[in-house]
Amino acid sequence: MKHRGRHRRRKRGQALRAVLAGAALALTAAATMISASQATVADDPGALKPLTSSAAMGELRLQERLVPPGTLGRLARAMGRPVGVGTVLKSADRTLRSGAGCASADHESLPVAPEPARAYCWDPADTVTPDWQPASATTSGDADDDGPWGANRMILAGWSHSTTTGPTAERGLARVAFVDAADPVRPAYRWALLVVPTEGGRDYRGLVSHVSGMVWYQDKLLVTTTTGTADALYVYDLNRIQRTTVDSPAIGRVPGGWSADGYGYVMPAVGTYRFSASACGASGSPCPGSISLDRSTAPDSLVLGEWTPADSDRRARLWRYSFSSAPGRSGLLATDVRGRASAVEAYETRAAGIRGVLSYRPAGATRSDWYVGQLPNTTAGPGILWRQNTKGTRAARCGSDETQRCWAEGTGSLSYWQETGAVWSVTDRMLFSVPLRSIDRSLG
Template sequence: MKHRGRHRRRRRGAALRGVLTGTALALTAAATLISASQAQVTENPGALKPLTSPADTARLRLQERLVPARTLNRLAASMGRPVGVDAVLRSADHGMRESAGCSSADRATLPVAPAATRAYCWDRADTAGTGWRPASVTTSGDADDDGVWGSHRVVLSGWTHSTTVGRPAERGLARVAFVNADDPARLAYRWVLLVVPVQGGRNYRGLTAQVSGMVWYENKLLVTTSAGSADALYVYDLDRIQRTTVDGPGIGRVRGGWSADGYQYVMPTVGSYRFTAGRCASAGPPCPGALALDRGTVPDSLVAAEWTAPDGARNARLWRYRFSTDPAREGLLATDAAGRVDATEAYRSRTAGIRGVLSYRRPGADGTSWYVGHLPGSRDGHGGLWRQDTDGADGTRCGADASHRCWAESASSLSYWQETGEVWSLSDRMLFALPLAELDRSMG
């Protein structure tokens, strides 16, 4: 099985592009559901301000902490041989419906402009009053530049559970939908619960942190967690997915084997990154929110956006870290001899409530553009999407009053699939994709 960046293939035939781009969906219903209160024009965030002083950049420094191999091996020895992504996809037991088969309420959460070219709603059993909500998306287009993992095209979606509703046992947990996207008309997925090894690998617990961003790079999945967490990033290994043996409500070792609150698969943490300056705070390190991969840098880089309240006065920071080029450190960030990671670029944006970020050098552009999707001040309704650089900002517009409230409802993360030229994203009820070139055209 091909993975970890080896045997990269470029398959860019006209037939493939025809399947992936398709015909734009008829999403005019979403436009009609924007209320007058939602049609307020968002203030232009203007140009990005570079952050270059040591005081600013030091707040972004990370310390790498890897889980000892003996801990992970002890867990695997007890649970059984780890499985890979293929095994999870083969057992997909939830179907997704294309936009035409989704409810009008689902479709109303999609972007107004530009319209999605593909959109899917989740199994109703996963969205109807469960307390679970989608928060992030990444794809096999991030994992490998040919867009394929093994023989599959895959979308991963991170979900987080509310701490106030639903069964007490699942409150605050995080899970990932492994979506088989080989056939654009028939997406199907399987859940994997995120867990943390404890007791030296003799047990595990659920990851009880609100997931906000994800990037799948090579064989690693990097995940940002809730504001206030000591760990800025958790790291998971796609080659270390474990099967559970007991279908019960417990999480971890139970009588008769291993359980995960009914989930068949768990993925244990293999490492984390913490800010050396401490927990996130207004005068210290940022609270990391959105993540994305940028393949336009050498080496590839991880870009991040700070989470700030959408109705607050504090503006967000945007920054990037290099990925390691050491074959023994697949999917990990580049560190110095002491395991520290320094940001290679950082900016201040006059934007708050960022839920999605991308960094991309457009053809013919002088520099890199940063795309930020953010929530409105009320935290509900359609959000905005802006393209910023050090010269200024442009945003999507819609409606007779040229509102900037055109992006998805409860706007979420962004992931660029380089091979197809598509951006994947989420509303609070739909998974969707559209060409990056169409985003740019909508901004002028």
């Protein structure tokens, strides 16, 4: 199949010390460049404003729709027994690179302050064209608080295809990289295409949407969907990954079996969440720009940040839903008897262009801090990472002019791995992690 490694892999095995040394040199150069070219300090978005009115909270209510078990069963019987994440990892056919194995432009996309502890660029086979772009990350540390999922330590990265360029059949599609994080020197990965069952499980289509955020919680993967759909979130089951059997550009049932544009695995959706008031972007309902998991709440919660254009003067919303603890509802949101999930906390922020959100309450603290990754007003360049709460805002500064544009270029979602203390994210070129304690030190 065309996505199963028809390329010569570069030599593996660079020492981690050399990896980080190379990254540090590139980051130093990037800091100098940014310091010289950007002298303006961003507008401070100020403290978070709590939202409490029933009307404001009602706009955030979601309606759950689960795919009927019969539909999923019919698809599984036709395609063969579903597999788990371990099977996908064992067939990994790509390798992440680090240090000198990555181009200088890759390193320049990384945060300047705080500096990443780990940073990887993608296999050359996946960066030949700019049509596919990463935008989200989640880890097995989200899935299970002890860190691994079963025997595997993993990172999942969500990529979306351009809606205007590249092969017509691939436009708007979404895929997930399953990264084996057991070896930090040379992580390997394998792709799976996100799909949606159709015709009662007799076929499937590709998910056509920009995936700007992902959370892997228990056995479910929740992804944002904001393009070509009224649904706010799609839900996938990590125990329901299906193998394809035919290598062709088609997606779905084909003569002789099942195809997915050359991908060896597909993940069929098992449910959706849609704003009950209206479609996202209409009549007050927000379009989620990023999501993350917060394990510092009881129960664990799903955190969301609203997407607004980077030059918008409209306040964006940050809010959360509780996860369900009911039997048989692993990885799903807490809902009422009508299947509605209500936000349990919500705020407004003056930060616009949000492309990453994280909430965390330190032990002994009386309130949560919200970390918000913000795109710049311009079309390119480093972003800003804010830490906000109801008392005020802080941002890292870098360079001699103390610019606040120190965060990643083309910033993506944020994922906190509680066991290791690392925050994982992506740029449009690299996968990286920064210790949360380093983020807090840089924010003062």
